[in-house]
Amino acid sequence: xxxxxxxxxxxxxxxxxxxxxxxxxxxxxxxxxxxxxxxxxxxxxxxxxxxxxxxxxxxxxxxxxxxxxxxxxxxxxxxxxxxxxxxxxxxxxxxxxxxxxxxxxxxxxxxxxxxxxxxxxxxxxxxxxxxxxxxxxxxxxxxxxxxxxxxxxxxxxxxxxxxxxxxxxxxxxxxxxxxxxxxxxxxxxxxxxxxxxxxxxxxxxxxxxxxxxxxxxxxxxxxxxxxxxxxxxxxxxxxxxxxxxxxxxxxxxxxxxxxxxxxxxxxxxxxxxxxxxxxxxxxxxxxxxxx
Amino acid sequence: xxxxxxxxxxxxxxxxxxxxxxxxxxxxxxxxxxxxxxxxxxxxxxxxxxxxxxxxxxxxxxxxxxxxxxxxxxxxxxxxxxxxxxxxxxxxxxxxxxxxxxxxxxxxxxxxxxxxxxxxxxxxxxxxxxxxxxxxxxxxxxxxxxxxxxxxxxxxxxxxxxxxxxxxxxxxxxxxxxxxxxxxxxxxxxxxxxxxxxxxxxxxxxxxxxxxxxxxxxxxxxxxxxxxxxxxxxxxxxxxxxxxxxxxxxxxxxxxxxxxxxxxxxxxxxxxxxxxxxxxxxxxxxxxxxxxxxxxxxxxxxxxxxxxxxxxxxxxxxxxxxxxxxxxxxxxxxxxxxxxxxxxxxxxxxxxxxxxxxxxxxxxxxxxxxxxxxxxxxxxxxxxxxxxxxxxxxxxxxxxxxxxxxxxxxxxxxxxxxxxxxxxxxxxxxxxxxxxxxxxxxxxxxxxxxxxxxxxxxxxxxxxxxxxxxxxxxxxxxxxxxxxxxxxxxxxxxxxxxxxxxxxxxxxxxxxxxxxxxxxxxxxxxxxxxxxxxxxxxxxxxxxxxxxxxxxxxxxxxxxxxxxxxxxxxxxxxxxxxxxxxxxxxxxxxxxxxxxxxxxxxxxxx
Numbered sequence: 001x002x003x004x005x006x007x008x009x010x011x012x013x014x015x016x017x018x019x020x021x022x023x024x025x026x027x028x029x030x031x032x033x034x035x036x037x038x039x040x041x042x043x044x045x046x047x048x049x050x051x052x053x054x055x056x057x058x059x060x061x062x063x064x065x066x067x068x069x070x071x072x073x074x075x076x077x078x079x080x081x082x083x084x085x086x087x088x089x090x091x092x093x094x095x096x097x098x099x100x101x102x103x104x105x106x107x108x109x110x111x112x113x114x115x116x117x118x119x120x121x122x123x124x125x126x127x128x129x130x131x132x133x134x135x136x137x138x139x140x141x142x143x144x145x146x147x148x149x150x151x152x153x154x155x156x157x158x159x160x161x162x163x164x165x166x167x168x169x170x171x172x173x174x175x176x177x178x179x180x181x182x183x184x185x186x187x188x189x190x191x192x193x194x195x196x197x198x199x200x201x202x203x204x205x206x207x208x209x210x211x212x213x214x215x216x217x218x219x220x221x222x223x224x225x226x227x228x229x230x231x232x233x234x235x236x237x238x239x240x241x242x243x244x245x246x247x248x249x250x251x252x253x254x255x256x257x258x259x260x261x262x263x264x265x266x267x268x269x270x271x272x273x274x275x276x277x278x279x280x281x282x283x284x285x286x287x288x289x290x291x
Numbered sequence: 292x293x294x295x296x297x298x299x300x301x302x303x304x305x306x307x308x309x310x311x312x313x314x315x316x317x318x319x320x321x322x323x324x325x326x327x328x329x330x331x332x333x334x335x336x337x338x339x340x341x342x343x344x345x346x347x348x349x350x351x352x353x354x355x356x357x358x359x360x361x362x363x364x365x366x367x368x369x370x371x372x373x374x375x376x377x378x379x380x381x382x383x384x385x386x387x388x389x390x391x392x393x394x395x396x397x398x399x400x401x402x403x404x405x406x407x408x409x410x411x412x413x414x415x416x417x418x419x420x421x422x423x424x425x426x427x428x429x430x431x432x433x434x435x436x437x438x439x440x441x442x443x444x445x446x447x448x449x450x451x452x453x454x455x456x457x458x459x460x461x462x463x464x465x466x467x468x469x470x471x472x473x474x475x476x477x478x479x480x481x482x483x484x485x486x487x488x489x490x491x492x493x494x495x496x497x498x499x500x501x502x503x504x505x506x507x508x509x510x511x512x513x514x515x516x517x518x519x520x521x522x523x524x525x526x527x528x529x530x531x532x533x534x535x536x537x538x539x540x541x542x543x544x545x546x547x548x549x550x551x552x553x554x555x556x557x558x559x560x561x562x563x564x565x566x567x568x569x570x571x572x573x574x575x576x577x578x579x580x581x582x583x584x585x586x587x588x589x590x591x592x593x594x595x596x597x598x599x600x601x602x603x604x605x606x607x608x609x610x611x612x613x614x615x616x617x618x619x620x621x622x623x624x625x626x627x628x629x630x631x632x633x634x635x636x637x638x639x640x641x642x643x644x645x646x647x648x649x650x651x652x653x654x655x656x657x658x659x660x661x662x663x664x665x666x667x668x669x670x671x672x673x674x675x676x677x678x679x680x681x682x683x684x685x686x687x688x689x690x691x692x693x694x695x696x697x698x699x700x701x702x703x704x705x706x707x708x709x710x711x712x713x714x715x716x717x718x719x720x721x722x723x724x725x726x727x728x729x730x731x732x733x734x735x736x737x738x739x740x741x742x743x744x745x746x747x748x749x750x751x752x753x754x755x756x757x758x759x760x761x762x763x764x765x766x767x768x769x770x771x772x773x774x775x776x777x778x779x780x781x782x783x784x785x786x787x788x789x790x791x792x793x794x795x796x797x798x799x800x801x802x803x804x805x806x807x808x809x810x811x812x813x814x815x816x817x818x819x820x821x822x823x824x825x826x827x828x829x830x831x832x833x834x835x836x837x838x839x840x841x842x843x844x845x846x847x848x849x850x851x852x853x854x855x856x857x858x859x860x861x862x863x864x865x866x867x868x869x870x871x872x873x874x875x876x877x878x879x880x881x882x883x884x885x886x887x888x889x890x891x892x893x894x895x896x897x
Contacts, residue, residue: 105579268415275396
């Protein structure tokens, strides 16, 4: 067990991607009641598009910003063209979820047509590795964790301090009352989808830099992000972030000490266990169901 | 023979005929056999996903895991010489148990969690298949032997296994139809549409969700068995998350919650890859595009959209609201109530009821009794805590630990909402909260069936659900509306139907949240007659309403709340004259008008 600190640290580092995706899921769910299964695919598509720009000579750090903005705009387009037209019909919540599954299929097909099936090489922001508690971590991963932390702090600041962020929280709590005091629900939805998909792109970007760029880049992280959302509850932003990191650590610990070849299965077991033991969200994120 | 039974017989005959055609007599070519087999097992799989989505609102991405259970059981047990009939039973049992347990876990929360949970299930399933090589052959897949059956001397050739697929599909069709049209299916629809209100009629949503998930999982495993025998070789790709998504595509395109829709949907997901061979991207474009187009433009899929069109042509989609109304017969109403509701036997005592919402005390130390057969009116300005109190009684809010609520000796707070319904506590809702996907008749039938044990315990003669539902429909004048969905009906009718719901459950202690609001004069007089009928039947009533004169004229005792505290309690007359109550209610000490008849006189000297 001597390498436990190292296992935990590397769990936190990979957990930052899960936390970002989980945060994106929760931001979008709070604003438009949509569980967005395509969030990872939107982020991945944006990174494919910026990879082309980077290959054409765009500096890589500008590429990151371009990926965030592209994903954000894709998010806004998705909300406008696919989610909003559903209206608020009876089974809206379920239908919206299924629409995003369909969108995921379309994006997959699109990436296939545009870039083929072969994984693409993707540049890293900084080269090199560092030794921490006896394990080697790439600077790329550490930078990813750092940028993830900055993004989360920025999101927290946006929702806590800016008038528009506060308006968005108000809309999440009571959409009708928010509309009555003059909050533009369309803008709230657009900003939420922009932010949610934008931070998903950060996760996709660093995942690609870490391995290679392929259409299934976010599949396994997204699944862990959902596990984090289970832990924190669908409506709590802080819960999602803490949940994402927790899953990162648990996944790593289980992978190291129990079995490396059944990692998905163990995350799945954690999800089921959490659902059974938690009375209303382990992190106290109420049982609020916005249906 | 009823039309439903005729249809079932038709399905059985068609299924058997098709089974013979694709069976061992070589009546059709290999390709046809293959297509029929694929159609059949995809139909089973799509049906299982479709049923769950339609009846419960649960979207599963992980049903391929249950197909895997069926398929690998078939492959392994056949090697040991186990006949296909036993394999079917064994995989049904195993899949049901696994599904039930998973259903119980997510069912305690929102049905949305199922989407996430089943995605995890699909990924975990793929991983287990990949690594548990002794049982699954790993990523290389594994061969499946010929099916051995108890009804045929020789094992069934792989191509003839289409016959097995068709028989299993026929079985699945019958089960699917039976569930949708049964009490079970109606209960699931009730939970899907109104989780909260479904608890007030004694349902446990997580158990209903778990049962549905378990049954649907069991059906999905049949698809795996069919697939294994007709392909002779099982490949982990068939059980991946992508395949799970394909089943969702089939569900959406064909039509959510429709057995026939599952036929159309499975045809779609069988045909597209056949037509778009060597071009997986094309198939995905078609899948994704079709799914989104259907959801955006057709709503719930091809089959339901066509049904709606036909209904529209037949002119059945408009309710005739110009129904002539008969004068309210107070005696008939009283008879109706006394035939369905037993007298209350126990006092409902509320002691120190306090509720806190992060800092705000919505209720503070509220204490009063409702003696058996009496009516207590709860009044107070908006925000006084009236509805909160009702929600404590129904079990939707958790009060502070110092609170006790007892019905006789039974500690109400220790019981879940469904347990309270079983003790005879019923409630109505301010906004009716009917089940959106059940017609009034179906709702009453469902609730009447749930109320059976309660009526039996109270020796109520009228007990058959059909009879109870008919009695209520007739007694409340709901006949013209009985076969419509709540959303098609005027609000007043919905509120009357909500009262029908407490009649159907056979409650003896009834709480009513603003029953008079939103009713027209005729419905109000109907409600008055029902309330008087409840009183003479000995039912205990707790009534909240802003129609203060109605409450004062009905109640034996009135409790006045203001800002969560008890302001006054006493007989209606003393409340009427209480200056503090006047002040809280109107801001000054005007008199409350005692009854509509004398209101002109009273207000003159106000």
